[in-house]
Structure formats: C-alpha cells, structure tokens
Amino acid sequence: MTATVRRAELADRVAAELLRELGASPSVRCEIDWAGPVELPLADETAVQAACGIMHVHGRASGTPQRLGLDYASTVAGVLAAQGALAGSLARARGARIDSARTSVAQSALLIVGQYLAVATSDDEWAESWEPGGRPPFRSREGIRFELETLRPEGWQRFWQQLGADPADIATGWLPFQQRFATAAARLPERLHTRLRQLCYAEIARAAEESGVSALPVRDDPAQPVEVPACTFLDLPGSATARSWTGGGPLDGIVVVESTRRIQGPMAGHVLGMLGAEVIRVEPPGGDPMRGVPPMSGECSARFRALNDGKRVEELDLKSAAGRRELRELVAGADAFVHNWAPGRAERSGLDADDLARTRPGLVYAWSSGWAPLDWPYPPLGTDFLVQAHSGIAAAAYPQQEPPAPSLLTVTDILGGLVCATGVLGALLRRERTGLGARVDSSLYSAAGVLPRPDRRRARAPRDRPLATADGYLALSESPGLDPALLREDTTENWRNRLAERGIHATPVCVDLRELAADPRVGKALHHSTHVAPTPAWEFA
Structure with missing residues (x-):
C-alpha cells in the first residue's frame, strides 16, 4: 500500500476495543486510512496533527504550534470507525445494501477542529481574538499545580475576593477564563497567578469550596487512576418495533431527541445527524443563549452552528409540567433520547430512563455526564479541563521537560460526545436484534480512558515542537540531524523538498485555519457556506 492508505494501527486497535467493550458484533467493517x-x-x-490544524489550536496557549502529546486524531478515527461499523450494520439489518464503510485520521482531525474552523471562516466581520500566555493551571505556595473551574461570574468573583486579589484583575480575568473553551487560549492577568503562588493549597481549596468553585490538582501520572468502561448498558423495560430503512444515510428513519448544552452533548447529536438520523434539539424558550455568541455565521453563532446545524429545534420549558409533558410526547415518537444534564436533574424532573421508557418502550436513553461512574463525596464540576487534570491526560499532553497541563483544545468534550454517540449506535443495533431498549451511560472521564497513553511521561522528541522556517513551520517525525536554526534561513517548501531528498518526511504546519479551509487539497472533506465545516467523516458502499 502507499503511505497515504496504509492502515492506521492505533486507530484499528481503538475501534476493535470499543466494539468489544460494547459487546457488538458488527456485520460491516469500517476501514481506516490516514488521508481519506x-x-x-x-x-x-x-x-495529520500538523496539516489539519490540531498543532495550531493546541499550541495557541503557548503562541507557537505544538504537537499534542497523545495520538488524539488516531484515537478519534478509531471511534469514528466503530461508529461507521455500527451504523452500517444497523442500516444493513434494516434492509440497506451496505457492505463496507471507510473513514480516515485526517477527517477525524477536521472534526476535532470543526468549531475553531467555523469561527475562523465565518462571514462575520468580528475579529477572532486570542492571545498566548497567562493560562491555567495555577500553582500554590507548596508547588501544587491545580485547575479551577466555575461556569458563573459570581463564583469567580467571590473566590478571588476571598483571596484578596485586585478587583481590576478579577474583572479582567473572567472573560479569557470563560472563553478558553472557545479560543483554546486564556491570557489571565499575571497578578492572579502571583496571588495564588503566595497561598497554601489548603487555603485556596477552602476558598474555592466556599465560593462554589471547583479546584482539582493536576496529576503528574499519565495513567488513568480508575479504569472504567467507555459506556455501560442497562436494560430498560419494554420492546421496540423495528423501523425499516428507507434510503439516504445509514440512520435514515431513526429519530433522536436531545437536550444538551456546551460541547459534549451537542457533539453526540451532531454525529448521529451526520449519519442520517433526524435530530430534534430541545432548547429553552427563546432558544439556547449560545446562539447569539459571536462571531455569527448568517444569523447564528458560528461555533454553535458547528455542532447544531441540521437539527430541528423545539423550544420547551422543562422547568414546567407542561414542558416536561411536551418532551415526553416528543420522546414517544423517538428512538433515542440524549442529555448531558447535571447529576440528579433527570430524577428530580421525572425524566430519568425508567420514566421515559414507560413513555417509549424500547427507548435508547443516553446520559453523557462528567465523572460517572466515579463516586466523589463532593464531586467537582464535570468539565473538560478538570477531567484532563485528574484523568492523566494533562500529564500526557506535554513532554516531561514541561509541566503537566490540560490542553486547551477541548479533548475530553469532543471525545466524550463521540463516545456517547457510539454507545447510542451500539444500543440501537442491539435493539434491532433483540427489541430491547437500554440506558447508555458514558462520561468525560470514561471517554478519557479511550485515549491510549504511556505508563510514564515521555521525554521530548523532535516531533513535539515544529521547527521554524523563514516563512512558517515544519513538523518532523524524526530528527533531521541538523541545527534547527538553519531552517530559519529558507522557506518551508524548500526545506520540505531538501529533507525529502534525505528520506525525511516533513509536513508544513497549518498556522491559519482560513488557509486550511481554502486549500483545494482539503476541499473534498469540507463544506462551504457562511462558514466552513467538515463533511460527514464516513463513506458507505
């Protein structure tokens, strides 16, 4: 095979392990190559990380492109391959003539950077704003490195006020802290970091608890402290009548209702929609507030559209009895229900798996949480950077010569949504074969376990830091055997050719997502409208 179509072995292993864990025996195999x-x-x-924007987004916090220390694109490709196998098998069981599926590591990378790509290419005149430096994690007086999380400005303000921070710094720091999920950077005032370095961690943790802020140390060990399955199934009462396949995508005729927010939950529905399901998105009266967050693509936020385009929207007040009744009516005609609500909300609202299974026998009910099945006495917020800090991903994201830190590329949010969607597909295929509905549980933490990582932090390798040329950067998988300073004396393209003559493969690094979107060589994997978005990552035949 040529280099561009040889098998991606790690992606193959991830797909096989995920399918084994789900107990699935797909009748369709999904092939994986590098470029698609x-x-x-x-x-x-x-x-792939260099060419498709992952190094650029991961490196924003430091100001230069940097390789993410995990084989993230390959892992996501493995999850996509498991999805392709399950979706193709489900369609085949429903009457479709599907014999094979295919995906690629490059397509997985484009899906990973999809939100950032939408922002960079929106038709809004709004200027994308992110600056390196000042990012978490923080460090206490004893040298403990830790992450903070709060989703509310009131908590942020109370926390810093208790610790005696300057009011101007508190105000200046909130927006970059809150926006780090969107920008992959967080330029916080240095005096906030300085203030925490003057305090012991016990004092910081106490102030966090009293303010409703989550504080969690960053582990130095890349191994996941508690291994948990990516998804778990629990039988629900009742059985479902099969829906015939009527053409189109492999999930054509399947109806999914979702009530989700932020990244993890919407990503699950987005993937199911890309595979052909009708996705009905439940939003509060007036619509999801994220719809109005700039930059705008047409009349809606570009970042919101990246995960929610194509979904049918129903506005329901789930705090009211009438709204909950309307949700049950929607679920009565659906095959799956997906949410990422906070723990306890479903039970308090009478919308837990057993409640909705009585409304829709044979329902696939999926909850994608933050920490399940970990049992914390006082659970921290279940958000991406805290999960990276605790799960070991932060320790693996950078080489051992650099302090461990979560990547501000939302690693577990994206992977968590993809794992949830995979669980839904596995449960739908199982239902097609047995008639049984299921509760599907997954979390950001369980998704973190899907990412292969070393037993200990690895030493820096040539691939970690792309080399600067006269007009850009080159990423190499091996040492070129020359002084890196020499590369600054010539262009990226000239050095790429010179290194190729020596048998060293060098990849120009994407440092502008707009240029990536405009590259005709990537065009077949992208859709252009008022912003640029990845096309579905699978081919079925």
Missing part, C-alpha cells in the same frame, strides 16, 4: 479524501501526503499522527 484529503489530498495531502499524510502518513502518521504527527503529519
């Missing part, structure tokens, strides 16, 4: 429809010479994880 992307017409670039991509032969390994480093090349």
Whole structure:
C-alpha cells in the first residue's frame, strides 16, 4: 500500500476495543486510512496533527504550534470507525445494501477542529481574538499545580475576593477564563497567578469550596487512576418495533431527541445527524443563549452552528409540567433520547430512563455526564479541563521537560460526545436484534480512558515542537540531524523538498485555519457556506 492508505494501527486497535467493550458484533467493517479524501501526503499522527490544524489550536496557549502529546486524531478515527461499523450494520439489518464503510485520521482531525474552523471562516466581520500566555493551571505556595473551574461570574468573583486579589484583575480575568473553551487560549492577568503562588493549597481549596468553585490538582501520572468502561448498558423495560430503512444515510428513519448544552452533548447529536438520523434539539424558550455568541455565521453563532446545524429545534420549558409533558410526547415518537444534564436533574424532573421508557418502550436513553461512574463525596464540576487534570491526560499532553497541563483544545468534550454517540449506535443495533431498549451511560472521564497513553511521561522528541522556517513551520517525525536554526534561513517548501531528498518526511504546519479551509487539497472533506465545516467523516458502499 502507499503511505497515504496504509492502515492506521492505533486507530484499528481503538475501534476493535470499543466494539468489544460494547459487546457488538458488527456485520460491516469500517476501514481506516490516514488521508481519506484529503489530498495531502499524510502518513502518521504527527503529519495529520500538523496539516489539519490540531498543532495550531493546541499550541495557541503557548503562541507557537505544538504537537499534542497523545495520538488524539488516531484515537478519534478509531471511534469514528466503530461508529461507521455500527451504523452500517444497523442500516444493513434494516434492509440497506451496505457492505463496507471507510473513514480516515485526517477527517477525524477536521472534526476535532470543526468549531475553531467555523469561527475562523465565518462571514462575520468580528475579529477572532486570542492571545498566548497567562493560562491555567495555577500553582500554590507548596508547588501544587491545580485547575479551577466555575461556569458563573459570581463564583469567580467571590473566590478571588476571598483571596484578596485586585478587583481590576478579577474583572479582567473572567472573560479569557470563560472563553478558553472557545479560543483554546486564556491570557489571565499575571497578578492572579502571583496571588495564588503566595497561598497554601489548603487555603485556596477552602476558598474555592466556599465560593462554589471547583479546584482539582493536576496529576503528574499519565495513567488513568480508575479504569472504567467507555459506556455501560442497562436494560430498560419494554420492546421496540423495528423501523425499516428507507434510503439516504445509514440512520435514515431513526429519530433522536436531545437536550444538551456546551460541547459534549451537542457533539453526540451532531454525529448521529451526520449519519442520517433526524435530530430534534430541545432548547429553552427563546432558544439556547449560545446562539447569539459571536462571531455569527448568517444569523447564528458560528461555533454553535458547528455542532447544531441540521437539527430541528423545539423550544420547551422543562422547568414546567407542561414542558416536561411536551418532551415526553416528543420522546414517544423517538428512538433515542440524549442529555448531558447535571447529576440528579433527570430524577428530580421525572425524566430519568425508567420514566421515559414507560413513555417509549424500547427507548435508547443516553446520559453523557462528567465523572460517572466515579463516586466523589463532593464531586467537582464535570468539565473538560478538570477531567484532563485528574484523568492523566494533562500529564500526557506535554513532554516531561514541561509541566503537566490540560490542553486547551477541548479533548475530553469532543471525545466524550463521540463516545456517547457510539454507545447510542451500539444500543440501537442491539435493539434491532433483540427489541430491547437500554440506558447508555458514558462520561468525560470514561471517554478519557479511550485515549491510549504511556505508563510514564515521555521525554521530548523532535516531533513535539515544529521547527521554524523563514516563512512558517515544519513538523518532523524524526530528527533531521541538523541545527534547527538553519531552517530559519529558507522557506518551508524548500526545506520540505531538501529533507525529502534525505528520506525525511516533513509536513508544513497549518498556522491559519482560513488557509486550511481554502486549500483545494482539503476541499473534498469540507463544506462551504457562511462558514466552513467538515463533511460527514464516513463513506458507505
């Protein structure tokens, strides 16, 4: 095979392990290659991260592109392959003539950076704003590195006021802290960091608890402290009548109702929609507030559209009895229900799995949480950067010569949504074969376990820091055997050719997502409207 179509072995292993864990025996196999429809010479994880924007987004916090220390694109490709196998098998069981499926590591990378790509290419005149420096994690007087999380400005203000921070710094720091999920950078005032370095961690943790803020140390060990399954199934009462396949995508005729927010939950519905399901998105009266967050793509937030385009919207007040009744009516005609509500909300609202299974026998009910099945006495917020800090991902994201830190690329949010969608597909295929509905539980923490990582932090390798040239950067999977300063004396393209003559494969690093979107070699994997978005990541035949 040529380099661009040889098998991605790690992605194969991830797909096989996920399918084994789900107890699925798909009748359709999904092949994985490196580039797929992307017409670039991509032969390994480093090349894909460089060419498809992952190094750029991961490196924003430091100001230069940097390789994410995990084989993230390959892992996501493995999850996509499991989805392709399950979706194709489900369609085949429903009458479709599908024999094979295919995806690629490059397409997985484009899906990973999809929100950032939408922002960079929106038709809004709003200027994308992110600056390196000042990012969490923080450090206490004893040297403990830790992450903070709060979703409310009131908590942020109370926390810092208790610790005696300057009011101007508190006000200045909130927006970059709150926006770090969107920008992959967080330029916080240095005096906030300085203030925490003057305090012991016990004092900081006490102030966090009293303010409703979550504080969690960043582990130095990359191994996941508690291994949990990616998804768990629990039988629900009743059985479902099969829906015939009527053409189109493999999930054509399948109806999914979702009540989700932020990234993790909407990503699950987005993937199911890309596979052909009708996705009905439940939003509060007046619509999801995230719809109005700039930059705008047409009349809606570009970042919101990246995960929610194509979904039918129903506005329901789930705090009212009438709204909950309307949700049950929607679920009565659906195959699956997906939410990522806070723990306890479903039970308090009478909308837990057993409640909705009585409304819709044979329902696939999926809850994608933050920490399940971990049992915390006082659980911290279940958000991406805290999960990275505790799960070991932060320790694996950077080489051992650098302090461990969560990547501000939302690693577990994206992967958590994809794992949830995979669980839904596995449960739908199981229902097609047995008639049984199921509760599907997954979390950001359980998704973190899908990412292969080393037993200990690894030493820095040439691939970690792309080399600067006269007009850009080159990523190499091996040492070029020359002084890196020499590369600054010539252009990226000239050095790429010179290194190729020596048998060293070098990949130009994407440092502008707008240029990536405009590259005709990537065009077959992208859809252009008022912003640019990845096309569905699978081919079925």
